[in-house]
Amino acid sequence: MDRLTELENRSIYIIREAYHQFGRLAALWSVGKDSTALVWLCKKAFFGDVPFPVVHIDTSYKFPEMYSFRDEMVARWGLDLIVARNEEALARGVGPHEGSKLNCCTELKTNALKQCIAEYGFEGLLLAIRRDEHGIRAKERYFSPRDRQFRWNYEDQPPELWDQYTSEVDEEFHLRVHPLLEWRELDVWLYVRRENLPVNPLYFARDGKRYRSLGCKTCCSPVQSNASTVDEIIEEIRTGRTAERAGRAQDKEDAYTMQKLRALGYM
Amino acid sequence: MEDEALKLVLVGSVDHGKSTLIGRLFHDTDSLPEGKLEEIRAASEAEGKELEFGFVMDHLREERQRGMTIDTAQTFFSTERRQYVIIDAPGHKEFLKNMISGASQAEAALLICSAHEGVEEQTRRHAYVLKLLGLSQTIVAYNKMDLVHYDRRRFEEVRSELLRFLDRIGISPALEIPISAKLGDNVAGRSANMPWYGGPTILEALDRFEKGPAPLEKPVRFPIQDVYELDGGQLAVGRVESGVLRRGAELTFLPTGRMRTVLNIRKFGEEDLAEAPAGECIGVIFDRDDVQRGEVGCPPGETARQAVSFQASIFWMARAPLQAGEELSVRCSTQERVCRVSAIRERVDSSTLEHLEHNAAALQETEVGEVTISTDSPIVLESFTDVPELGRFVLVRGCDVVAGGIVTAPEAGA
């Protein structure tokens, strides 16, 4: 079995376990390449129709191309979309230009997600994080409990053996499920090519620059690149050594910001 | 090349150099992302240390400060032959559950033992866990050779001590390599400091590992994972764990004993497949809609075993000890049963292999037990060496996974 098929099977197994386990399950969909691949895997796991909602955490500072891509995909794939926005914080004027970036992320992402979980009562959330994205993500389990404050007790995680995942947790916890944990950035692009998945145009180079990782417009900068097709992106990743998140401001502000965000429950 | 990836776990006692070796492997294979080396150098300096390659893996602040690896971490580096997914497993006793979590995901192991410190309690315990998990592809790296002046006699001394232990538990390492993770001797390049060693480097040794072949020759085992309603009928989903499932095949489902015929094998976008080999997650339409999660499909003449009592080796991972007779649940593949550990026949120290007690009343954290487990209703099993997916299980207390285990005999027996 080739590597992509192996990865796909493993992810589908995990998605089906999560669906079996949780009455209220949702997939977080940032509209980027990884979570779009995740949603596609969900479609495959359930033979076409994703039987749970996909949640887009909308800070309102995303690229216009992301909103249009989102709406196009919702129609094309027949998705049940929930848009999670922290309206209260937005009304207070919270944004990337006021105060620290950490505060902005906390309010518009973490708190927006908390409100969404409280409103819908989700017990399980599928997230498209990958271990090779960032050293801290390398610590993740496939099924990872978070408390109401979204705290991640990474020092004392439950054991996870073979395909037996932590499935029940106390009431104040929910489980984060990571079906793509084992995938590499390269695998995602190879999969995009194999499955012929739609790609947000922001990933393709324009005027010598492209976005390698998508977030908020205000905190994302493009990397130098001439890769304007999926094939060229694959070639670039194979030969290049720039860290994927090199263009993300939140990683630079403080080497430990990412860790703080993780512990706080940011995806 | 990108098609192959091998999952490798590094184990061994704390401070023997696992993290350092991982950092070194990344560095020497040119696998560090741009900017990473500078980041590590800055982080090392900020904490008043020399360049610590261990920081590549030890990403969490606490780990940097305490200078130890807390949890398993995993990431990638490449050689000419393939990519390696590295699982870094912590060496401290209190983190054994993390080491086990990491090792249970691996396909091959690298056991690190410092030639300076010598064989320690955790070195032996980790080796024993590898054995229990069935990780038979193992390389031993004798690290910190620079601290013992690259002395061959010291190497042979530590080596023979470790080999005696490995021999007792039935592990025969594929290769044994003297290295210095810190300075790079025998990691990517051959060391000029140890002319007496003529074997391969770590990288060469890793590239000799072979991925285990898929168990296609074995009889079919198809545990049902779930059942979906589709187009007015039922689609039973699951992963083929061994053999090749074919359209038209008859399957006996255990433990119910019902016989069903495979009418249609499906994956999304691929209706009516002729067959599905081990490893494929598929949907199956049977001639009748009644199979359920936890049932295991087998060819009628070659069924798996089923039992209400079986023998196993378990390693206990919870702080609160296991009490003989205590009610727990056992999960094996997609099955779940209420169970009792009806006897702890032997209580074993997982580091010294000392048999601490016969017919014990309790099992403590990090101890291994040779136990008999009784279930409230029949459970489908195989011996771990036959079909690992049906020969390994976890024990659950409340919400917590408290033990991992390997079926040694799928019936009560002696």
Ligand SMILES: Nc1nc2c(ncn2[C@@H]2O[C@H](COP(=O)(O)OP(=O)(O)O)[C@@H](O)[C@H]2O)c(=O)[nH]1
């Ligand atoms: N001299 C020397 N020191 C080493 C070597 N490998 C590791 N160390 C040091 O031993 C300490 C523990 O190493 P580390 O990789 O953190 O061990 P781990 O706990 O097994 O991950 C660190 O201070 C390393 O710098 C080596 O080959 N030679």
